[in-house]
Amino acid sequence: MESLEKDILDSEGGEIVYATNVVRIDPYQQSTSLVQGAPDVGAIDHGWVVQAHSEGEEPYAVLARNLINSSGLSSTLVLNAFLPQEKRIPMYYARGSYASYHGPGVSSVKHLIYPCPHTGPNAHAFESLGTHLTLDLQGKIRFGPDIEWIDPPASDIKGNEEDSDFWTKLLVPDESRLHDMHQAVRNYLPGVAFDGLQPDYVGIRPKLIPPGGGFQDFSIRSHYPDVDAARERRGAMVSLLGIESPGLTSTLAIAEMVVEDVLRLEA
């Protein structure tokens, strides 16, 4: 990460802004009157006005010719805010918990263990990799992630205080999942003891399909500020949607694809 950060900072005009929320995105064509606070637009005739807010500072706007929306759980919200109702993309959320383990039944373990996928009726082969065994860099054992579908508040993922409280609470590991995780693990390591499991870590997957919806790969979609720009492929906003596991492992490959295969087609 430090190396990538350095590459950006060393590049011409490269800048990284931390702790800043994008609060609104609007398509821009040169004829559009600018949102207050947007900079002089120079040569850009199609693009996106991005309004952002850093804590304790005045909101501001930037104009981008191209925009890459890689906002994870919020990625469809950013998009849906300007898409017409019939083109909006639904998102579903699946919590994944890990439990650390210290106890009997694992003395012969030397590497990661993945359970065979469930493929019967109501099975989750496409929903998660199953509660597998992972080893951290110190060689400690962790089981997970399991899968638990969640219903976010109807309003907005980053909406009011109540909503953010909902997400914060969900990210706190708790004991509610341990029993089911123990059952899942005993299918491939029968000697694992319940008492050795401790809640450890939680994450939330951005899902493009609901429970039982089958397989959905990563989705990389381009949107354009207007029909002319779309025809001429100018001013693309590229959205990375449903980037769940192995999204982290695939980060550099996805970035390469966005730059080489999607943005390269720009006029």
Ligand SMILES: Cc1cc2nc3c(=O)[nH]c(=O)nc-3n(C[C@H](O)[C@H](O)[C@H](O)COP(=O)(O)OP(=O)(O)OC[C@H]3O[C@@H](n4cnc5c(N)ncnc54)[C@H](O)[C@@H]3O)c2cc1C
């Ligand atoms: C439990 C679990 C286990 C996983 N295990 C693995 C694994 O073993 N291997 C693997 O390869 N992958 C794994 N993944 C998947 C991996 O974490 C994701 O694929 C990856 O993080 C997706 O990257 P992203 O950049 O698309 O989204 P994120 O990592 O979610 O990053 C999005 C960023 O955008 C920010 N953001 C959101 N909205 C806004 C806004 N309005 N303004 C500004 N910033 C905003 C967020 O704060 C966040 O920092 C796992 C995921 C989970 C949930």
